[in-house]
Amino acid sequence: MEKELVSAAGFKTLFESAPGLYLVLLPDLTIVAVSNAYAKATMTIREEIIGRGLFEVFPDNPCDKNADGVSNLSASLNYVLQHKAAHTMAVQKYDIRRPDGTFEVRYWSPLNTPVINAAGEVVYIIHRVEDVTAFIRLKEEEAKSNKVAEGLYSRLQETEIEIYKRSAEIQEINKKLLEEINERKKHEEAIKQLNANLLDINNELESFSYSVSHDLRAPLRAVSGYSQILMEDYGTRLDEEAHRVIKTIIDNAARMGVLIDDLLEFSRLGRKELIKVPYSMHDGVTVVRHELMPAEGERNIEWRIGQLAPAMADSAAIKQVLTNLISNALKYTRHKPHAIIEMDSKTEAGKVIYIIKDNGAGFDMKYANKLFGVFQRLHSASEFEGTGVGLAIVQRIINKHGGEIWAEAVRDQGATFYFSLPA
């Protein structure tokens, strides 16, 4: 008989100390042996589990609804029993019970191997596991990070798509803006051109007026002058009719001169820029009165000047307005024994309305719309002299200030003129 190298007790110790997680089962799944490592890993004590049923000692975690440790292990062990062959299980989550009864998550990689006797029957099943909990944990963490990374990546992709979309939109908008800028530039160019044209036209008008003013006057002076010379040098040899004819020539030349002056004044008005300043209408009226009165000589004129509010106006232009209106009042009251000229003002929303009233010849309201027309007159030259430009000039000035002018009258009783100016 060979001497045994390792005793039975020795094998027991060897088995129990083996570096591996081993659990030995009977075919009826009773636990008969367990390695130290296994007991340690499962937090069990050998003495407490030997002789007990596998699933009694290692049940599923009741809190885990999806626990399939028992069923899977059971199936694997049945396989081993039936086929008398080893069976490797997939990594299995099989929570183990702590001494205090709570369960701890564990992942195992089990291998179930049959031990077959000489008769070919399975006498033991060796259940060997690798505790892969840490590994699984790592994988879970990895999966989690991957999931986070994936999440981030898809967010990134979405954001990229958004950015792309927005970029496309911005590009569209930029294009439109550029087009608009080009349009604007074109318009600005057009306006610049128009302005240049206007300036040209203005300059042309300026030199036209200058020519008219100068070149028309000289021959006119000659007509008037030589007619006069004719009278002076040959008057004694001419009869009354000849005198009348010559006088007509002279008078008409004079009238033409006045017409030229008035027309020029009218055209000059349109081109002048207004410089609006706070204007005292009261002072303006006083100055104009003193300028016009000497020409009236001894006349019975009553002035009723009320409170005249100030306005924002170009002082030279408004002086012209006052001169024309007041001289009209003086002119058309010439045949009244007692002339009354009144002036007043009233302030309304944002504007001042001035009133000048006389008790002179007045005019027929039927023709009121002609009152401010250029060269339009409502009286004949024999009744009252004038070229018919005075009121046209006044209207032009008032309109340029942003105001309005209108009038009422009754024939032979008088006329009232109203004009408004911004306050």
Place this chain on the structure above:
Amino acid sequence: MTNENIEILIIEDNITDAEMTIRALRKSNLANHVLHLKDGEEGLDYIFCRGKYSERNIENCPKVILLDLKMPKVNGIEVLQEIKSDERTKSIPVVVLTSSKEDPDIKTCYKLGVNSYVVKPVVFDSFAKAVSELGLYWMIINQPPK
């Protein structure tokens, strides 16, 4: 021509205006020593004793120059400028007698030192009156430098 003492020099391109001016002066007995020149060039030649007036004595100044503005070749402004910028001639009284009452012209003339600016009236009566008053003033009332 060299020794004739011209008192009133009229520089005017318009014949009828010149004629009416001289007539008005004559009526006031001021036309004895009047010379009418028809353009600015001739006017300057006379005043500065150039060209056909080179024999003239420059110190023999007229008592007043009646000067029109709008003239061909050399216009009134240029004549005025030359007269008033030369020491020998700048104290000769110059009266601009013109149709133009345009502001820029008036301003320019005064800036150049014109003594008086008169706008020719269209109506002859007023014109004649203006000329004779003018003549009387510069010939009789005003004191020229020696």
